[in-house]
Amino acid sequence: MIRLTAITRVFRMGDQEVRALNGINLEIASGEYVSIMGPSGSGKSTLLNVIGLLDQPDGGRYELDGSDVTDLSETERARVRREKIGFVFQSFHLVPRLTAAENIELPLMLEGIAPTERKSRVDAALDAFDLKDRARHRPAELSGGQRQRVAIARATILRPTALLADEPTGNLDHRIGAEVMELLEGLHHAGTTLIVVTHDRELGARAHRHIAMRDGEIVADEK
Amino acid sequence: MNLRDTLTLSFQTVVSYRTRSLLIVLAMALGVAAVVVLTALGDGARRYVVGQFSSLGTNLVFVLPGRAETSGGFPGAALGQTPRDLTLEDARFIAHLPQVKRMAPLNVGVAELTSGGRLREVTVLGSTSELLPIRHMRLSQGSFLAHGSERSAQIVLGSTLAHEFFPDGEPVGQRIRLGDSRFLVSGVLAPQGESMGFNSDEIVIIPIDYAQELFNTQSLFRILIEARSRTDIEPAKAAISHVLKQRHDGEEDVTVITQDAILATFDRILRALTLGVAGIAAISLAVAGILVMNVMLVAVAQRTSEIGLLKALGAPAADIRRLFFAEALWLSLAGGAIGYALGNAGAWMIRLAYPQLPAWPPDWASVAGVATALLTGVVASLLPAARAARLDPVLALSGK
Numbered sequence: 001m002i003r004l005t006a007i008t009r010v011f012r013m014g015d016q017e018v019r020a021l022n023g024i025n026l027e028i029a030s031g032e033y034v035s036i037m038g039p040s041g042s043g044k045s046t047l048l049n050v051i052g053l054l055d056q057p058d059g060g061r062y063e064l065d066g067s068d069v070t071d072l073s074e075t076e077r078a079r080v081r082r083e084k085i086g087f088v089f090q091s092f093h094l095v096p097r098l099t100a101a102e103n104i105e106l107p108l109m110l111e112g113i114a115p116t117e118r119k120s121r122v123d124a125a126l127d128a129f130d131l132k133d134r135a136r137h138r139p140a141e142l143s144g145g146q147r148q149r150v151a152i153a154r155a156t157i158l159r160p161t162a163l164l165a166d167e168p169t170g171n172l173d174h175r176i177g178a179e180v181m182e183l184l185e186g187l188h189h190a191g192t193t194l195i196v197v198t199h200d201r202e203l204g205a206r207a208h209r210h211i212a213m214r215d216g217e218i219v220a221d222e223k
Numbered sequence: 224m225n226l227r228d229t230l231t232l233s234f235q236t237v238v239s240y241r242t243r244s245l246l247i248v249l250a251m252a253l254g255v256a257a258v259v260v261l262t263a264l265g266d267g268a269r270r271y272v273v274g275q276f277s278s279l280g281t282n283l284v285f286v287l288p289g290r291a292e293t294s295g296g297f298p299g300a301a302l303g304q305t306p307r308d309l310t311l312e313d314a315r316f317i318a319h320l321p322q323v324k325r326m327a328p329l330n331v332g333v334a335e336l337t338s339g340g341r342l343r344e345v346t347v348l349g350s351t352s353e354l355l356p357i358r359h360m361r362l363s364q365g366s367f368l369a370h371g372s373e374r375s376a377q378i379v380l381g382s383t384l385a386h387e388f389f390p391d392g393e394p395v396g397q398r399i400r401l402g403d404s405r406f407l408v409s410g411v412l413a414p415q416g417e418s419m420g421f422n423s424d425e426i427v428i429i430p431i432d433y434a435q436e437l438f439n440t441q442s443l444f445r446i447l448i449e450a451r452s453r454t455d456i457e458p459a460k461a462a463i464s465h466v467l468k469q470r471h472d473g474e475e476d477v478t479v480i481t482q483d484a485i486l487a488t489f490d491r492i493l494r495a496l497t498l499g500v501a502g503i504a505a506i507s508l509a510v511a512g513i514l515v516m517n518v519m520l521v522a523v524a525q526r527t528s529e530i531g532l533l534k535a536l537g538a539p540a541a542d543i544r545r546l547f548f549a550e551a552l553w554l555s556l557a558g559g560a561i562g563y564a565l566g567n568a569g570a571w572m573i574r575l576a577y578p579q580l581p582a583w584p585p586d587w588a589s590v591a592g593v594a595t596a597l598l599t600g601v602v603a604s605l606l607p608a609a610r611a612a613r614l615d616p617v618l619a620l621s622g623k
Binding site for chain 1: 225232535620
């Protein structure tokens with residue numbers, strides 16, 4: 001469960017202060033499917049980064065699965081990210097030197113899991129995401145849809161409680177985008193919390209809960 | 224992330240940036256190779272000189288007329304005396320000292336050698352039969368100056384001279400004219416080539432009495448002494464000084480030096496030289512270290528979004544620091560290893576080209592060269608690795 005209380009995040013641009021998040025109160029239960037929408041600069045990506053512990057709020061309180069994670073050290077936040085959060089990015093963020101299988105293996109390596117177990121888990125993931133015949137290919141040799149499938153496999157390999165997707169279909173054509181969304185929704189059906197940031201209305205409408213943001217504040221929250 | 228995965232992942236990175244890695248490894252390798260080759264040259268020169276000097280003889284002590292050091296005014300001068308020559312009589316006294324195994328007095332000069340219409344100027348050594356064993360000389364034909372036959376007009380020819388004057392190859396027993404006297408060729412020296420800038424193939428050796436007569440002198444050029452053993456060298460030196468001082472009315476007007484002392488001096492000078500060139504070569508290693516730092520800083524800038532991704536995946540700062548650290552380690556390790564191999568190959572080629580020069584790189588230099596490469600590489604990666612680890616994950620992900 002994610003609980004944000006009075007979260008603020010302020011960026012300084014020259015001598016001007018930009019309040020990217022201005023007193024956000026938000027509760028997302030485990031297993032929810034939420035879309036966050038809003039125009040550029042409304043703070044939706046910042047909110048996602050705060051939820052994913054990539055960014056630290058300047059004020060307020062953040063509870064994740066019942067424990068306060070507001071003031072954790074960088075090392076502890078890295079551990080929480082590894083164990084509880086999976087990120088899916090618009091630009092996939094695959095390591096170009098590594099094969100599909102090696103990219104999926106990265107979080108297992110960071111977690112310090114033994115090579116034999118890593119191999120069986122990566123094989124299972126390749127199977128589940130229909131990437132078996134692409135295992136030895138590097139990102140440059142994969143199509144956009146395949147790249148995003150690798151990225152999703154990597155984000156979910158450690159079975160996080162929350163999957164955070166920032167414009168996951170932004171770099172994909174409509175048909176492939178729909179396939180990727182079905183994949184993410186499949187993971188949601190299996191019990192993962194799914195939070196999608198987008199400004200694509202059609203995409204946002206697929207979620208079960210719609211949050212709208214403007215100028216760092218939540219202006220609408222409908223189920 | 225465990226150590227093995229860190230090393231594997233960073234190795235993959237090094238391999239995938241092929242051109243960059245090859246260039247940096249090359250720079251490192253050239254630095255290490257320079258250290259190895261230059262110290263091999265320096266140490267080879269040292270061994271060559273020391274070897275040459277040792278081949279002059281063993282446990283040698285030399286006596287030279289005149290003081291090598293400035294001392295108080297010569298007191299005898301007031302009484303109308305002059306410093307004494309080093310004479311054959313002095314040499315005979317030295318020969319009777321218990322620490323002395325052998326002794327050979329030496330006179331050197333230049334005279335004209337003529338035979339069968341051929342003529343040339345040669346260096347003439349005047350000595351006794353003991354010169355052969357003391358100087359470790361060898362004969363190729365005939366015999367040396369016979370013992371106790373100082374008064375017979377014998378001559379020993381250097382191998383080149385023997386060949387030039389007697390091309391038919393039978394010099395022994397022939398007559399040859401040196402200066403105004405005729406000599407009987409008793410033997411020919413084996414070819415030895417140049418040694419300490421002195422070509423023994425182009426000299427002649429005659430009995431000391433004839434030499435002193437030829438050059439019209441009573442004073443010896445040197446006395447060569449071989450001590451009975453290594454431990455007798457210093458006592459022999461003291462005893463010789465003592466005897467000569469007594470014979471010269473209490474005047475220390477000769478210089479006694481040992482082969483060991485000269486050897487030690489050469490050794491010291493050439494060791495310092497080797498260290499010096501090693502130091503110069505090490506500068507290139509420091510430059511390679513700066514190159515590593517530069518390359519790693521560029522790598523951090525290039526891979527900013529990748530670092531962001533690793534952070535998003537939950538890599539702690541320490542993991543990222545170690546990854547870049549390991550990358551530099553691989554580069555310098557490869558550079559060190561290849562440089563070591565390259566340097567040894569270079570030293571081998573020097574030995575092939577100059578077989579008389581024992582150009583083996585000393586162990587300390589190889590170890591120091593490779594260790595410096597590793598150290599500079601690792602130190603140079605500290606700053607870039609720290610910079611990578613400090614990156615803000617959100618900014619890094621967007622490639623800023």
